Amino acid sequence: MSTYLGMPSRRVQEPSSPIQGVRDFPAAARQALGDSVLRRNLGHATSVIRGKRAAVVGEVPDWEALRDSAEAIKTETMARLPELLEQLEANVTAAGGTVHWARDADEANRIVTELVRATGETEVVKVKSMATQEIGLNEHLEDEGITAYETDLAELIVQLAEDQPSHILVPAIHLSRTEIREVFATRMPGVDPLLTSEPRALAMAARTYLRELFLRAKVGVSGANFAVAETGTLTVVESEGNGRMCLTLPETLITVMGIEKVLPRWRDLEVFLQLLPRSSTGERMNPYTTFWTGTTGHTEGTTGPDGPKEFHLVLLDNGRTDVLADEVGRAALHCIRCSACLNVCPVYERTGGHSYGSVYPGPIGAILSPQLTGLTGDSVNDSLPYASSLCGACYDVCPVKIDIPSILVDLRARHVEAQQSRTGLRVPSPEAVAMAAAAYVMRDEKRFAAATRSMRWGRPFMKDGHLRGPLSSVMTGWSSSRDVPTLPDQTFREWWAERESGGHGG
Amino acid sequence: MATVGEARTEILRRIRSAIGEEPHVPVVPRGYRTEAGYDVDVLRELLTERLQDYKAQVVACGDTREEISAAVSGVLVEHGLTSVVAPPRVVVEWLEEPASGQQVQVVADDPEVSTGDLDGVAAVVTGAALAIAETGVIVLDGDVWCGRRAISLVPDVHVCVVRTDQVVGLPPEAVARLDPRRPQTWVAGPSATSDIELDRVEGVHGPRTLVVVLAG
Numbered sequence: 001m002s003t004y005l006g007m008p009s010r011r012v013q014e015p016s017s018p019i020q021g022v023r024d025f026p027a028a029a030r031q032a033l034g035d036s037v038l039r040r041n042l043g044h045a046t047s048v049i050r051g052k053r054a055a056v057v058g059e060v061p062d063w064e065a066l067r068d069s070a071e072a073i074k075t076e077t078m079a080r081l082p083e084l085l086e087q088l089e090a091n092v093t094a095a096g097g098t099v100h101w102a103r104d105a106d107e108a109n110r111i112v113t114e115l116v117r118a119t120g121e122t123e124v125v126k127v128k129s130m131a132t133q134e135i136g137l138n139e140h141l142e143d144e145g146i147t148a149y150e151t152d153l154a155e156l157i158v159q160l161a162e163d164q165p166s167h168i169l170v171p172a173i174h175l176s177r178t179e180i181r182e183v184f185a186t187r188m189p190g191v192d193p194l195l196t197s198e199p200r201a202l203a204m205a206a207r208t209y210l211r212e213l214f215l216r217a218k219v220g221v222s223g224a225n226f227a228v229a230e231t232g233t234l235t236v237v238e239s240e241g242n243g244r245m246c247l248t249l250p251e252t253l254i255t256v257m258g259i260e261k262v263l264p265r266w267r268d269l270e271v272f273l274q275l276l277p278r279s280s281t282g283e284r285m286n287p288y289t290t291f292w293t294g295t296t297g298h299t300e301g302t303t304g305p306d307g308p309k310e311f312h313l314v315l316l317d318n319g320r321t322d323v324l325a326d327e328v329g330r331a332a333l334h335c336i337r338c339s340a341c342l343n344v345c346p347v348y349e350r351t352g353g354h355s356y357g358s359v360y361p362g363p364i365g366a367i368l369s370p371q372l373t374g375l376t377g378d379s380v381n382d383s384l385p386y387a388s389s390l391c392g393a394c395y396d397v398c399p400v401k402i403d404i405p406s407i408l409v410d411l412r413a414r415h416v417e418a419q420q421s422r423t424g425l426r427v428p429s430p431e432a433v434a435m436a437a438a439a440y441v442m443r444d445e446k447r448f449a450a451a452t453r454s455m456r457w458g459r460p461f462m463k464d465g466h467l468r469g470p471l472s473s474v475m476t477g478w479s480s481s482r483d484v485p486t487l488p489d490q491t492f493r494e495w496w497a498e499r500e501s502g503g504h505g506g
Numbered sequence: 507m508a509t510v511g512e513a514r515t516e517i518l519r520r521i522r523s524a525i526g527e528e529p530h531v532p533v534v535p536r537g538y539r540t541e542a543g544y545d546v547d548v549l550r551e552l553l554t555e556r557l558q559d560y561k562a563q564v565v566a567c568g569d570t571r572e573e574i575s576a577a578v579s580g581v582l583v584e585h586g587l588t589s590v591v592a593p594p595r596v597v598v599e600w601l602e603e604p605a606s607g608q609q610v611q612v613v614a615d616d617p618e619v620s621t622g623d624l625d626g627v628a629a630v631v632t633g634a635a636l637a638i639a640e641t642g643v644i645v646l647d648g649d650v651w652c653g654r655r656a657i658s659l660v661p662d663v664h665v666c667v668v669r670t671d672q673v674v675g676l677p678p679e680a681v682a683r684l685d686p687r688r689p690q691t692w693v694a695g696p697s698a699t700s701d702i703e704l705d706r707v708e709g710v711h712g713p714r715t716l717v718v719v720l721a722g
């Protein structure tokens with residue numbers, strides 16, 4: 001790996017959470033790197049999605065103009081957030097919905113639990129939502145005697161397998177069809193024992209199993225991709241139809257949404273609904289997009305009761321306001337969770353989603369998770385901003401133009417500061433010295449390229465993954481203080497350049 | 507509840523302190539295309555191609571009531587569908603003539619029709635609010651032609667009638683025409699998943715077959 005800065009390695013045991021693992025990135029990645037099946041599955045998946053994305057993005061002549069608009073709309077949103085949230089609340093309420101505010105995961109979980117209890121039900125159907133994963137809602141409900149059924153096929157697979165999602169968009173991408181067949185055959189109630197491992201057969205087994213649940217469920221729980229302040233309209237973008245089922249059929253709908261998902265105007269959706277599907281699944285448009293405003297049943301001009309009679313919107317902070325306080329880092333809140341940055345990331349492709357220890361993996365996870373949990377100078381997530389070669393591919397594909405590499409560099413600097421103030425060391429720590437050198441190198445494109453190349457030339461000096469001699473002078477301060485993973489023959493940057501020219505562009 | 511108000515006040519306070527007194531609000535540039543300017547032939551062709559690309563079946567017909575009714579009947583016969591549900595207006599307009607040579611049970615939707623009833627019906631026939639050619643999307647908005655959302659979700663075959671004068675070129679043209687207060691569903695092909703080794707499988711929970719009758 002050409003993550004030449006090395007990574008801070010902490011062995012501190014802290015309570016893990018859905019956005020913070022028990023091990024730091026290097027430790028988790030080391031294990032993932034040894035799993036060749038995982039690497040093959042991931043390599044295949046990311047290259048297929050990259051190709052599809054490139055094709056459908058290429059046919060949009062005004063792609064860059066759409067990205068510019070999206071970036072500005074998100075910046076505007078953050079600057080006007082209090083006013084927009086109040087407007088959203090007023091409009092959702094006027095349309096028959098109820099708005100709740102949750103400062104942290106516990107508060108959100110408590111609110112949802114009480115809302116479900118009030119219906120008298122003990123089961124809910126769920127449509128994939130990063131926000132509810134982030135707060136660990138399913139586990140919380142389980143403890144309270146409420147069963148939450150994930151209905152997104154991949155989420156269902158992961159839930160039945162008692163595994164963790166590894167990708168935002170295709171959470172079960174680390175599992176092969178044979179493994180999935182095993183999971184279904186052993187854990188899906190009422191499944192045909194003769195089930196084959198054909199994707200079609202597996203999808204149909206899930207259809208049969210879930211249909212009965214959809215038809216009887218009285219409570220749905222969802223996330224939201226966007227919420228329009230001006231009208232109170234919420235949107236869920238999906239493919240399988242499980243979202244429509246959860247949003248339409250239950251009597252009560254509870255939506256948990258991060259405060260940053262609000263948009264000022266209805267019109268803004270014309271930008272995001274062009275950017276998201278093409279960036280995400282590489283489709284011109286995803287199969288289903290649902291829009292609802294409060295309890296829309298009695299809107300003039302429509303055909304009578306339609307959808308849930310009760311609607312609750314839970315607005316979640318959970319660390320977002322801390323992210324917002326950082327002028328550079330706050331752009332991480334612009335993310336629309338398309339996962340394009342994961343699919344082009346050479347580090348993600350090799351280490352997989354689990355190494356990041358958070359429901360937010362990949363480049364976006366590397367900037368979002370540590371900001372949500374806080375860079376303390378002493379926590380597991382402190383290692384995440386180092387999980388990057390700073391190749392810049394994530395920025396190029398990001399539909400809302402989040403400058404992930406710059407935020408990574410900023411977070412590394414903040415980490416070093418935090419560490420200094422924590423240890424009270426007046427003498428800079430070895431990481432701090434190396435970081436200063438690294439910052440110097442990273443400011444200049446040529447110096448960066450030269451430094452990573454010189455790392456590769458350092459290979460003959462390595463034995464069993466440990467340094468046996470000096471590397472370039474710039475690197476020495478950092479790398480000699482740490483184990484450095486065995487370096488590949490090519491740097492990421494060279495490999496990337498070659499791959500791009502080979503037409504597999506992201 | 508007191509705590510609810512507390513959380514609200516606290517979160518808004520945190521946001522205000524995070525963004526500062528007078529944060530810079532950028533002017534949003536809108537340099538993207540807002541109108542495609544395609545004529546009706548291009549719109550028809552493009553929509554057809556894009557829908558087919560997502561494995562929807564497209565049937566072209568004339569735009570009179572008789573021609574649409576005949577096209578819809580033809581689809582029901584072709585797919586061997588013996589029961590359909592539709593919004594009352596659609597029943598009156600396009601489903602009155604019995605499908606030739608086939609007994610079709612027609613259910614005019616009303617709030618008494620339960621989800622379980624819908625599960626027992628083979629197909630749904632609806633109109634549309636509009637369609638977007640470049641992205642291959644049909645939009646349902648709960649009006650008298652589209653009906654409530656459940657009817658176009660539970661049955662396994664969705665037959666959707668779109669008139670060519672309802673077809674726009676680009677998403678911004680659609681957004682400008684649609685009423686956000688109505689429950690909307692944007693549909694691009696039948697439901698699909700690529701969750702297992704990225705193999706695309708058409709038809710998961712929504713209708714597994716989508717037929718668009720393009721009239722005019």
Ligand code: SF4
Nearest residue numbers: 335336338339341398
């Ligand atoms: S950071 Fe950008 S590219 Fe990555 S998931 Fe978010 S929106 Fe997509």
